[in-house]
Amino acid sequence: MTTQPMEKPNAEDTEQEHRAIAVSSHGAAQNTWRNMRLISGREYKNRLSQRSFIITSIILLIVVFLAPFIPTVVQLIQSRGAPSQTHLVVVNEAGTVAGMNETTLLAFIGAQLNGTAATSSAPYAITDQPTDAIDGLQNQVKQGNLDILLVVERSAQGNLQFVYDAGGDPSTDGNLTSIQALAQQLTVLDTAQHLGLTPSQTARLFAPVSLSTAYPHQSQDARPVNQIAAEYILAFAGVILIYISIGIYGAIVAAGVAEEKSNRVMELLVNAATPFQLLAGKIVGIGAACLTQMVGVVIVGIGSLLLQGPIQTALFGASASDFSQYLINVSIPFYLLFLVYILLAFFLYAALYAGLSAMVKRQDEVQNATIVPTLLLVSGYLLFFLTAASPNGALTEVLSYVPFWTPMLMLLRIARGTVAWWEILLNIGWMLVAIYACTWFAARLYRLGVLMYGQRPGLGQLLKLAQMN
Amino acid sequence: MSLTVEHINKTFGSFPAITDLSMEVQEGALFGFLGANGAGKTTTMRMILDLLRPDSGQITWQGTQVQAVARQSFGYLPEDRGLYPRMEVAAQLIFLARLAGLSQHAAKQALDEWLERFQITAYRRKKVEELSKGNQQKVQFLAAILHDPTLVIMDEPFSGLDPVNTTVLKAAFQEMQRQGKTIIFSTHQLEQVEELCEDMVLINKGQTVVQGNVREIKRQHGRNVARLKLDNDPTAPWLDTLAGIHVTKRRQDYIEMQLPVNFNPNLIVETALQHGGIISRFEVVEPSLTDIFLELVGPTALPDAAPGHTAQGGKLA
Numbered sequence: 145m146t147t148q149p150m151e152k153p154n155a156e157d158t159e160q161e162h163r164a165i166a167v168s169s170h171g172a173a174q175n176t177w178r179n180m181r182l183i184s185g186r187e188y189k190n191r192l193s194q195r196s197f198i199i200t201s202i203i204l205l206i207v208v209f210l211a212p213f214i215p216t217v218v219q220l221i222q223s224r225g226a227p228s229q230t231h232l233v234v235v236n237e238a239g240t241v242a243g244m245n246e247t248t249l250l251a252f253i254g255a256q257l258n259g260t261a262a263t264s265s266a267p268y269a270i271t272d273q274p275t276d277a278i279d280g281l282q283n284q285v286k287q288g289n290l291d292i293l294l295v296v297e298r299s300a301q302g303n304l305q306f307v308y309d310a311g312g313d314p315s316t317d318g319n320l321t322s323i324q325a326l327a328q329q330l331t332v333l334d335t336a337q338h339l340g341l342t343p344s345q346t347a348r349l350f351a352p353v354s355l356s357t358a359y360p361h362q363s364q365d366a367r368p369v370n371q372i373a374a375e376y377i378l379a380f381a382g383v384i385l386i387y388i389s390i391g392i393y394g395a396i397v398a399a400g401v402a403e404e405k406s407n408r409v410m411e412l413l414v415n416a417a418t419p420f421q422l423l424a425g426k427i428v429g430i431g432a433a434c435l436t437q438m439v440g441v442v443i444v445g446i447g448s449l450l451l452q453g454p455i456q457t458a459l460f461g462a463s464a465s466d467f468s469q470y471l472i473n474v475s476i477p478f479y480l481l482f483l484v485y486i487l488l489a490f491f492l493y494a495a496l497y498a499g500l501s502a503m504v505k506r507q508d509e510v511q512n513a514t515i516v517p518t519l520l521l522v523s524g525y526l527l528f529f530l531t532a533a534s535p536n537g538a539l540t541e542v543l544s545y546v547p548f549w550t551p552m553l554m555l556l557r558i559a560r561g562t563v564a565w566w567e568i569l570l571n572i573g574w575m576l577v578a579i580y581a582c583t584w585f586a587a588r589l590y591r592l593g594v595l596m597y598g599q600r601p602g603l604g605q606l607l608k609l610a611q612m613n
Numbered sequence: 614m615s616l617t618v619e620h621i622n623k624t625f626g627s628f629p630a631i632t633d634l635s636m637e638v639q640e641g642a643l644f645g646f647l648g649a650n651g652a653g654k655t656t657t658m659r660m661i662l663d664l665l666r667p668d669s670g671q672i673t674w675q676g677t678q679v680q681a682v683a684r685q686s687f688g689y690l691p692e693d694r695g696l697y698p699r700m701e702v703a704a705q706l707i708f709l710a711r712l713a714g715l716s717q718h719a720a721k722q723a724l725d726e727w728l729e730r731f732q733i734t735a736y737r738r739k740k741v742e743e744l745s746k747g748n749q750q751k752v753q754f755l756a757a758i759l760h761d762p763t764l765v766i767m768d769e770p771f772s773g774l775d776p777v778n779t780t781v782l783k784a785a786f787q788e789m790q791r792q793g794k795t796i797i798f799s800t801h802q803l804e805q806v807e808e809l810c811e812d813m814v815l816i817n818k819g820q821t822v823v824q825g826n827v828r829e830i831k832r833q834h835g836r837n838v839a840r841l842k843l844d845n846d847p848t849a850p851w852l853d854t855l856a857g858i859h860v861t862k863r864r865q866d867y868i869e870m871q872l873p874v875n876f877n878p879n880l881i882v883e884t885a886l887q888h889g890g891i892i893s894r895f896e897v898v899e900p901s902l903t904d905i906f907l908e909l910v911g912p913t914a915l916p917d918a919a920p921g922h923t924a925q926g927g928k929l930a
Contacts, residue, residue, distance in 0.1 A: 179712060186708050190700065408695035411664055412756060415684045416712040 179417040180425040187400070187429025192436070200392075201437050208445045211381075212452050220459060229269045230291045230319060232257070237275050238298040238305075242333035246272060256326050285309050292319060296330075302338065304331050372561070375478070376532075379559035382482045383552045385441075387525045389486065390493050393434045394517060395510075397494045398501035400426060401590075402510045405502065410594050419591035423502075424583070427494045434490055435483075442479045449476070481558065481568070485551035488575045492547060492582055493517050499586025502593030517548075524549040528556055537562055544571065547578035615639045616661065616764065616795065621670030623656060623819075630656045631667070631819040638797055638812070640675070643790045645806035645813035645827070646799040647902075649910055653819040654799040655692055658766050661797075662689055674764060685714040688762035690753055692769045698742035702733075705741065706755050713760035723759050731755070731781060747778040754782065758789065765789065767798040771805060783809060803902035817910040827902070834905045839878055842867040842894035843885060851888055855881070867894055 191197055234253060241249055250272055257268045273281060284290040293309035306327045310317060329350075336346040404410045413422055496517040504513045511518075527549055531540040537560055544553035550571055557563040616638040623631040631653045638644045648654045659665040661672055663679045672679045674686070689695075697705055703724060710720035728734045731751045741749060750773065758765055771779055786809060789796055800806060806813050807827060814824040823830055838861075843849055849868060852860055857873035858881070872878065878897045885892055 175714070182708065182712050190697075404697075407698065408691045408693060409697055410695075411659075411662075411691045412689060412695050412709060413712070414664060415662060415687055415689050416709070416714075416760075 176418075176421055179421040180428065183413075183417065183422060183425025184429030184432065187426055188432045191396070191430055191433035197433065197437075201440065204437065204441055205444050208441045209448045212445070212448045216452055216456055216459070219456070223460060230267060232268050232270045232292040232294060233281055233290060234270065234272045235275060235278055235281065235293070235295045236272065238296045241296060241304065241330060242337045252330075253326060256329065257322055282309060285311050292323070294323065304334050306330075372559075375559040375561065378478050379532075379555045382478070382485075382555045383525065383528050385482075386486050386489055386551055386555075387521065389434060389438070390489050390521055391518075393430060393490055394493045394497040394514070394521070397427060397430050398497040398510050398514050399507065400430070401498050401501045402504050402507045405504070405594060406506050414594055419594055420587045422594070423495075423498050423587050423590045427491065427498060427583075431487070431490050431494060435487060438483060438486055442483055446476055446479055478558065482555065484572065485554060488572065488579065489551040491579045492575065493521060495579065495582040495586040499582075499589035499593070502590045504593075520548040524552045528552045532556055545574065547575045550575050616672070616674050616797070618657070618661065618672050619670050621657075621660060621667035621672065623660065623665065623667050629819055631660070633670075634816065634819060634821055635670075636814045636821060636824055638795060640795050641790065641793050642795055642812055643786060643810050644795070644797045645810035646797055646816075647803065647806060647813060647906065648799070648816040650801075652816050652910075654816065655768055656819075657816070658689075658768055658797070658799065661766060662687055685760060686763045688757040688760065688765040690757040690765075690767040690770055692772075694741075694749060694753065696741045696749070696753060696756060699740055701738050701740055702744070702752055703728075703737040706752065706759055709756050710759040713762075715760050720759065723761070724755070727755050727759065730785070746773045747775055750774055751778065751782070754785065758794075763794060765794055765796045767796065769800060770798050771800055771802060779805075803906055807902050815906065815909060822909050823905075830905065831900055831902070834900070834908065837872045837876070837878075838869060838898045838900065838904075839872055839881060840867045840869050840894065840896050840898065841881060841885065842892070843890040844893045846888065846890050849885070849888075849890065851884065852881075855884060872897070 232253075234250065236246060236249065244252060250270060254268070254270050257270065278293075278295065281290060281293045285293050288311050291311065293307075295307040295309070297305040297307065299305050304327075306323075308320065308323055310319065314320075332349060333346065336349060341349075404413065410422075417425075497514050500513045500516065501510050504510055527543055531537075531543065531553065534540075537557070540553050540556055540560075541562075543549055544557055554563070554568065554571055558568075618634060618636045621631055621634050622629070634653070634657060646654055646658075656665065660667050661674075661679060663672075663682075663684075666680075674682050700708075706724050707717070707720045710723065711717060715723065725734075728737065733748055733751055736744060736748060736752075741752060744752065750770070754767075754770065757767065770782060774782060783805070786796060786798075810827055812825065813827050813830070815822045823834065841849070841852075847865070847868075848863060852858055852868065852870060857876055859871045860868060861871055862869040878895075882892065882895060885895075
């Protein structure tokens with residue numbers, strides 16, 4: 145074996161000696177940024193190259209891409225459902241109805257049921273048949289060859305009577321309502337004609353009821369109902385995403401720390417870097433992986449939403465639904481805020497997960513050790529659903545200032561539309577303070593934990609130890 | 614200039630892991646660190662590396678307290694595995710070397726040289742968990758020395774290695790020593806200490822039992838052993854009458870006896886010839902470290918042993 149490879153100039157040795165003397169308490173402290181970059185770089189690359197990460201990312205992106213299509217597709221199905229026209233046969237046994245002969249009556253019925261739609265795209269195809277065809281028509285309805293048979297009769301007292309004959313199931317029959325309205329209208333018109341009312345008098349009978357409502361106790365929400373619905377849907381989706389991803393990434397941080405400790409890489413690492421650098425590097429690296437995934441989600445989400453506008457215009461023309469429009473308008477700022485909140489939540493929770501999991505000796509103890517942040521996360525999730533149902537926002541408002549619940553409850557408050565921009569800023573600032581405090585605490589736990597090989601200390605001891613130096 | 618450990622104590626809870634332990638390792642030495650399981654070897658190594666702080670006493674390297682020494686000066690090979698199992702060999706070693714202060718370029722260069730030397734270049738892109746135990750141990754060794762530390766501490770480096778890999782690793786040790794590195798390693802395999810080390814320390818239950826030059830220790834402790842075989846007299850009962858001779862084994866193939874210090878072995882041969890014996894084998898063997906180890910710590914190394922002069926009582930946790 146040659147001595148060649150390991151031979152280094154003497155300058156290196158003296159430099160190392162010099163360093164040994166010059167560096168104070170923590171040998172690695174001088175390289176904080178360099179070490180943190182190295183550690184977080186390793187975590188980031190390691191995370192991104194893992195199969196589980198790639199698979200979950202792809203699934204998430206597909207879901208987020210497809211979700212905005214749901215309203216469009218629903219609208220498409222509704223509009224596609226109509227072209228199969230409902231065939232309606234009118235048999236008039238009542239003679240002249242409201243002064244209209246057969247032809248005008250048929251035109252009137254058509255106008256009432258189909259509105260202004262062109263004949264080809266109209267929901268109803270209306271024809272009339274003579275009286276003696278009734279038996280045959282009833283058979284056709286039974287056999288399913290005819291959708292609706294409407295017989296108009298006149299009673300002994302001269303009132304109009306309608307007989308509605310239809311195939312299908314009464315509980316799912318969507319036509320009955322329209323036919324009822326039509327029958328109502330024809331009866332009123334016919335009666336008015338018998339009573340000898342003028343057309344303007346008849347028109348007054350149809351004047352809509354004027355009733356204005358006021359609920360002074362309800363907060364004044366000026367937004368259209370569809371916009372509110374759109375914001376709530378986004379808030380729910382956002383909170384579920386925060387809950388799931390913080391749960392997953394928190395567990396990844398915890399498992400990573402426990403793995404390093406149980407397989408003793410930690411002993412090599414603390415030989416080269418300080419515990420704080422290890423903690424911060426790990427959180428930043430995994431956080432960057434989380435951010436990468438979430439930015440991908442947000443970009444695909446916004447892109448997919450922006451696609452809906454042109455698609456809907458192309459499909460339905462001007463009749464694109466309000467709801468989708470609101471979803472598009474509302475969600476872009478919402479997505480950006482969501483990104484801010486999920487990052488803040490990650491840093492807050494990850495610090496706790498890392499600090500606490502540094503206390504364990506084996507990986508299977510991680511779940512027990514990190515029960516506190518897990519409970520905080522779950523309680524935030526539950527609080528969101530509990531307070532979302534309550535009409536009074538005061539509880540949400542107060543609880544949204546608890547940093548562990550801020551991200552979820554703020555999404556709810558934003559959806560409610562009752563939050564001022566300065567409150568959002570204040571809340572984010574408050575979270576940053578909490579993150580600083582948590583990281584400080586976690587760094588202490590971490591330093592203690594990574595070098596601790598004895599029994600696990602109790603909570604009281606932990607707090608006492610964390611206060612030391 | 615050396616590594617000095619002075620009167621360190623460490624207790625875990627109520628268990629005294631290390632009691633008033635002192636030792637000195639000269640710079641440039643290949644130093645053997647011996648002790649039974651649970652004797653406190655790993656704890657002592659962790660304290661030298663400042664992974665653990667002693668309750669009292671101090672440890673200095675080149676005159677500086679180890680807490681103040683740049684960590685890059687130390688290399689460490691932990692017992693069992695200390696690597697990311699699912700990370701590729703090259704990426705992992707370069708990461709660790711860079712963390713210890715090397716530039717990307719220097720780390721890569723050092724890695725190439727050592728992979729070649731260990732003939733594991735083919736495993737560059739393999740994940741550590743896919744390697745055999747012997748090759749994992751080589752990678753672990755590289756993780757300890759790639760950043761060119763001045764003091765290398767290795768906890769059971771030879772455990773689980775086959776004879777071929779043991780030889781490769783031993784050669785690497787001697788090579789490092791030639792370059793002026795100080796190497797401390799712990800082991801159960803005492804022949805390795807006899808083969809490699811000039812100096813050693815033997816600890817038991819957290820205390821130094823014996824420390825110093827290996828040859829010196831062998832001379833002071835334990836006695837020479839003689840083995841004798843007589844073709845026509847397999848039991849040779851007359852041996853028991855010889856002054857100072859203590860027969861330890863009467864086997865089918867030979868009789869083993871301990872000789873007192875300064876005993877002239879010729880006396881045995883002469884007596885055997887007087888008794889008309891036909892000598893087919895006679896040899897005088899130096900005591901092995903194993904004998905000394907057993908003699909010094911054997912009775913007290915077991916957890917249940919009564920607290921003797923080396924033990925401080927208490928049970929192994």
